[in-house]
Structure formats: structure tokens, C-alpha cells
Amino acid sequence: MGKASKDKRDIYYRKAKEEGWRARSAFKLLQIDEEFNIFEGVKRVVDLCAAPGSWSQVLSRKLYLPAKAAAQSRDEELPLIVAIDLQPMASIEGVIQVQGDITSARTAEVVIKHFDGCKADLVVCDGAPDVTGLHDMDEFVQSQLILAALTIVTHVLRVGGKFIAKIFRGKDTSLLYCQLKMFFSTVTFAKPKSSRNSSIEAFAVCENYNPPEGFDPNNLYKLLEKAGNPYGDDSEAFAVCENYNPPEGFDPNNLYKLLEKAGNPYGDDSDCCSAWLEGPNKLYIPFLACGDLSGYDADQSYPLPKVDADGTSYQSLEPVQPPIAPPYKTAIELKKSSHGMKDV
Known part of the structure; x- marks a missing residue:
């Protein structure tokens, strides 16, 4: 009953099992490709x-399977795909697996070695921390993961x-956008149709990698700090205010209401001007919906079919490939063997 209920509540979970995908997130990348054509000309x-x-x-x-089929009729170099994770995963045809830390220089060296000294045309990252439900905390941890990927x-x-x-949208999204813009000519935040509206999840689509002249990857974080500083250095300033003269009829109890007008040169509820902003807050962030x-x-529930394609009664399918070594595996084994008690 529980499996059928999830199939009804999550159409993409059901479709993923029917089409042989290991997770529903496959549709997110497919829908991003529909909008941005990210696989065009990609070989690594x-x-x-x-x-x-x-x-x-x-x-x-x-990429790999179509090229493999075409290579049977003509001599072509097959695309190279390298997958990196701390956890092992079941093999996939045409995918080279590297079990390692994405922040390690050693991991980068292994990738370049698999590419025979060449560099990648495309890098994708669908990683995310275990969410806590505290949006500010989740957004911060996710942004740090993106910078680690960077x-x-x-x-x-x-x-x-x-x-x-993958990104989590929040109050510091504009800062992340500025940091990514330092390295890519075009940055767009996108929301695939298969991503729930109730989720703060979105995806940064960064195109045309173009690092600053003289950029040293070892100084990445030092450079990123400048994205949050409109002066681009360690400048510090102090406001020296003289001759206090409040507006006529000013009521100290209405201080914040008056200050809001200072942030809007039109003096109304217009939000179309950012000329008074500085730093990362000055930019409008492109945001697109992806997919049909x-x-x-x-977010919608869909009724289950009464019969499958072969005419038999509908049966909920098992996941295509369960995790090989999930972090919770040890906890489950302990619970089954000794009611959660571990020998000391």
C-alpha cells in the first residue's frame, strides 16, 4: 500500500522506475538540457x-550510447564520462567511477589523467546536504558545497x-550569483518542471567558463571574497555625521517606515530600480522554468493505471538500483541484530 501511495503522489518517482532511472532527479537534467542544450558538442x-x-x-x-552506436559505422572517439563521489555506486556503461573527495587536488589530477591530459567540456553537480528544514542553514551549507565543486x-x-x-534559493542567492559570474560569462538560475514548487531547490546553469586573467586556482577563495565586497579590496570606511536635523514632523516611532523610502527613489512600492544598491544586491538574476x-x-497526485502495458494488474515497481553502501546501512544492521546496541 505504501509503495502504491508514493507512486500516486510522485509521478516522476513512478516514471523514473518505469524508464529505468535510478532516481527521479534524472528528469531534472533532461529538462535543463531541453532548455539550454547543454550536451551540444560535449565529449568529456x-x-x-x-x-x-x-x-x-x-x-x-x-552522449556515450549514441556515440557508441555511431562508432560501429565510422571511426569516432567515444565521449568520456567520469563520475566522482565519496560513496561507491553500481556501474554504468561508459562511465568511469572515481571514489574520492571533490575538494582534493588529487581527485582533479585523476580526472585529467582519465581525459589524457585534456580538460572537460561540461561539469555537473547534483549534490546536496541532508536538509534540516532550516532554510538559512540549508542554503548556507549548499552554497559551500557549490564552492567546493567550483x-x-x-x-x-x-x-x-x-x-x-544544484542551489538552494535564499537571501544570499545574489552573492552566489556574483561569485559564479566571476568565472562564467552567462549564469542562469533554472527550475525544472520535475522539481517541486514547494522546494527551495533550483539549478545554476553556468556557460562559457572564462576565469579572470592571471587566475590561480589555489587562490580561489581569496578571489571569491571580493564578490561580496563592491570595492574589491579590504577597504573599511566610517560615516561621519554632523548637524543632526530630522525631517519636519518626524516621529521616532516611525523610523523604519521613513528609512524604507530612502531605499526607493520613487517613494512608492516600485521594485524596478536597483540603482541605490551596491555589490551583489545590485544585480537582477535570470531565472527560468525548464521542461514542458x-x-x-x-506537486500533483496522478491516479495509478488499473492495468500495466502488458494487460496485467498494476504492480508498483522496485527502485532500479538501491544504494550500494548508504550511510544508514550500519545503523539498520545494528537495529536488526541487537536492537541498536553496539558492543563497546
Whole structure:
């Protein structure tokens, strides 16, 4: 009953099992590609935080398998796909697995070695921390994960390449946008149709990698700090205020109401001007919806079919590939063996 209920409540979970995807997140990458055509001309790809492997499956089906079929009739170099994660995952045809830390320089060296000294055309990252429900905390941790991914991107991505990463939208989203814009000519935040509206999740689609002149990947974080400082240095200033003269009729109890007008040169509720802002708050962030807007709604329940395609009664399918070594595996084994008690 529980499996059928989830199939009804989550159409993309049901479709993922029917189409052989390891997770529903595969549809997110497919819908991003529909909008941005990110796979065009791609021969070398890195999938960060790859487990359980749904995005690697997409890369294999969209890049490797078609090229393999075409290579039988003509001599062509097959695309190379490298998947990186701390956890192991089941093998996927055409995908090279590297079990390692994405923040390690050693991992970047291994990737370049698999590419025979060349750099990647595309780097994707669908990694995310275990959410706490505290949006500010989740957004901060996720932004740090993206910057960790950017660490390896600066080592393995070729100039002109693309980077796709999951983000959590929040009050510091504009800062993250500014940081990414330092390295990519075009940055767009996108929301796939398969991503629930109730989720703060979105994806940064970064195109045309173009690091600053003289950039040293070892000084990445020092450079990123400047994105949050409109002066671009360690400048510090103090306001010296003289001759206090409040507006006529000013009521100290209405201080904040008066201050709001100072942030809006039109003196009304208009929000179309950012000329008074500084630093990362000065920018408008491009935000697009991806996927067929008339397609399945991730937040809607859909009735289950009475019979399957073969005419038999509908049966809920098992997940395509359960995790090989999930973090919770030890806890489950302890619970089964000794009611959660561990020998000391």
C-alpha cells in the first residue's frame, strides 16, 4: 500500500522506475538540457557527487550510447564520462567511477589523467546536504558545497566549458550569483518542471567558463571574497555625521517606515530600480522554468493505471538500483541484530 501511495503522489518517482532511472532527479537534467542544450558538442564530462548515478545514466544515454552506436559505422572517439563521489555506486556503461573527495587536488589530477591530459567540456553537480528544514542553514551549507565543486571545476573545466549545479534559493542567492559570474560569462538560475514548487531547490546553469586573467586556482577563495565586497579590496570606511536635523514632523516611532523610502527613489512600492544598491544586491538574476510547462506537475497526485502495458494488474515497481553502501546501512544492521546496541 505504501509503495502504491508514493507512486500516486510522485509521478516522476513512478516514471523514473518505469524508464529505468535510478532516481527521479534524472528528469531534472533532461529538462535543463531541453532548455539550454547543454550536451551540444560535449565529449568529456565530469559528474560530481554522482551517487546513486541518475545523472550519470543521463550522460551515458545522451552522449556515450549514441556515440557508441555511431562508432560501429565510422571511426569516432567515444565521449568520456567520469563520475566522482565519496560513496561507491553500481556501474554504468561508459562511465568511469572515481571514489574520492571533490575538494582534493588529487581527485582533479585523476580526472585529467582519465581525459589524457585534456580538460572537460561540461561539469555537473547534483549534490546536496541532508536538509534540516532550516532554510538559512540549508542554503548556507549548499552554497559551500557549490564552492567546493567550483574548486575542482577551476582545475578540470576547459575555457568555454559549462557547469551545472544544484542551489538552494535564499537571501544570499545574489552573492552566489556574483561569485559564479566571476568565472562564467552567462549564469542562469533554472527550475525544472520535475522539481517541486514547494522546494527551495533550483539549478545554476553556468556557460562559457572564462576565469579572470592571471587566475590561480589555489587562490580561489581569496578571489571569491571580493564578490561580496563592491570595492574589491579590504577597504573599511566610517560615516561621519554632523548637524543632526530630522525631517519636519518626524516621529521616532516611525523610523523604519521613513528609512524604507530612502531605499526607493520613487517613494512608492516600485521594485524596478536597483540603482541605490551596491555589490551583489545590485544585480537582477535570470531565472527560468525548464521542461514542458504543460507536462506532469511534480506537486500533483496522478491516479495509478488499473492495468500495466502488458494487460496485467498494476504492480508498483522496485527502485532500479538501491544504494550500494548508504550511510544508514550500519545503523539498520545494528537495529536488526541487537536492537541498536553496539558492543563497546
